[in-house]
Amino acid sequence: MGHQARQQDRPLDRQLQLDSDPLTAVPSRSLHRARRGTGANPDRRAELTLGALAVALLALIGVMAVTVAINAWPSFSANGLNWFASGGDVDAQLRAMQEGRPLPGHALLYFRAWPLIWGTLLTTLGAVVIALFVSTLAAIFLTEFAPMPVRRVLRPVVRLLAAVPSVVYGLIGILAIAPWIEGLIGNGRRQSVIYVVQLNGANLTTATLILTVMILPIMVAISANALEAVPVSWREGSAALGVNRWRTIWRVSLRTARPAIAAATVLATARALGEAIMLAMVSGGRGFAANPLDGLTFLFEPAQPLAATIVREFGGQSTGPIPHTIYAIAAVLLFSAAMLSLAAWAAKQPLKRYGIRA
């Protein structure tokens, strides 16, 4: 009660000032916390009902982590840390599991995932690095240079690109981009690796290109939001010192928004990592570890990322060697995604210091 009285003693103008200050526009929680004690019975019931739903969601995540880990365990325990290592043809290993006939000299669950992991790393990192440059420039254009009519068009365009289903991207990739990329592969190049791998239009380059377009919108949206949240007075200060607009953007806006751009990059990485259907369509569908020593040919070698492997190998059953392997892949993906969202959270922390919500 005394606490409540103190709250009311606070001068009104101070309360108003707090509420209207744009930097601390988050509603002051202290005001309603004071009245919590007066909650009547139905209110408490409502709180418990809503809270129970939230806790159920929390429990579901726990169940998900545990069940996926339990089902993944046989594969991990059979292979140990070598699960992540390279060794043999991963496609042959998966085929052996499908047919129930172990490879000579190996257990049925024998699995070396390196080619799949390598494919995931290549497509994801390639797409993220390209998208980082493009999205930063596009976000600057969107917030600073674009004339009003262009800006009005660009925003819905970004949202549209984000909303296009991944299967449509995959269809465009396999039917429009892949034949074009295939034309770029010379016959000599094709012959040079004919005994190792067959080159066609579905390869690393196609997968990375389409993946870049897929993750661009989310990065542009987050970066543009952060750039817009940079206080105008900071930029005005820079401009008043005679710094031109580009340098102001580069030195003030971009530096302030850097945590948000980092967070956007991490989120986009998570998105690229989890993309399954599109990559299953355009990445070549071959568990082949592309070799950077092959020079330019490397760009046209097929790959199969982890998530796409799940789509290709999934057969409907939920126990057996193949499902155990699939759940092991899923566990790796889930763990990486969790780590990435943790990283995104950590990357965003400095923004709070500036009082910028992004």
Add this chain to the structure above:
Amino acid sequence: METAELLAAPERRVALRPPRDSTRSWPLIDRIGYWLCWVTGIGLCVIALAIVLFMFIKGLSFLRPALFVQSPAPSLHQDQAGGFLDPILGTLILTALGTLIAAPTGVAIAAWLTEYGRPSWLARAVESAIEMIAGAPSIVLAIFGLLIFAQGFLGFLSQTASNGSVTGQSFFAAGAIMALLALPLIIGSTREALAQLPDRLREGSWALGKNRATTIRHVLLPAIRPSIASGIVLGMGRIIGDTAIVTILLGATLKTEAVGGAPILGNLRGTGSTLTSYVFANSPAGEGNAHEKAYAAAFVLMLIVLVLNAIVTRLTGDRASAEERRPWRSRLRRVTAWTR
């Protein structure tokens, strides 16, 4: 002559206002950056335009009215392989099911997080759980769903094979996991809007003797209706666009296959396909390999996405002023006008 000069003078003074921002005085490297910005910005528009145009041209050239009313049929000849009536119905059913589960749950959790949120450690844990769902690949969610719904005691939600094992593939299962996919979007936009509501609104309601629950139900939620709606539409877009969950949890069978005799319930317990899985199956990567069908279905899919996109733009009102973007402000002004 003199009068003319006098008349001209003020004009010259007007011309003295700050010159238009020009890049001509910038160092070369800054100008390169400036032009790169333009190139990427226009490039984005061109890519989007190319995608939309490509899908429209291909889609319209292969679209036949008959495709909408025929069920897909297994056939080697494309003329006899039917249309995509079942996938369209599947998309509708799945979206409705997912939204029906996700919308109330999402709004409730968002309300709890912003309006109650205690104990605070629990709220923070729930927040990170939502982040995790948002970040989890949908393919992982899908095979997790298969683990859950293949449990024996959940057999009534899908099909039980003759040997007693549960398939775990049904509209129910897919809808539930799809709801998980849409949940973070709905929670996100609801929370954002609730946090932006000024405290005056809550305090006014409490001052009238309303408790927190009533305040949420009758004051706060009505005030943020457009934001909730846009969250739901975004979630629907996510559900419609997802393929991984459909291929794994819905079975992606050619036709909608009912289980048991009950008319609607049997369908929901059975397997089916959606437009996305139909496109996937008919692409070169799938079994069907029929470009024309895939293009036509993808065109319909794009149309749905475009419409949803337009709805979101309408709801959030991009080109509108801040006044329109935050409808509660004008409503609030109307409500509180007499108190000032």
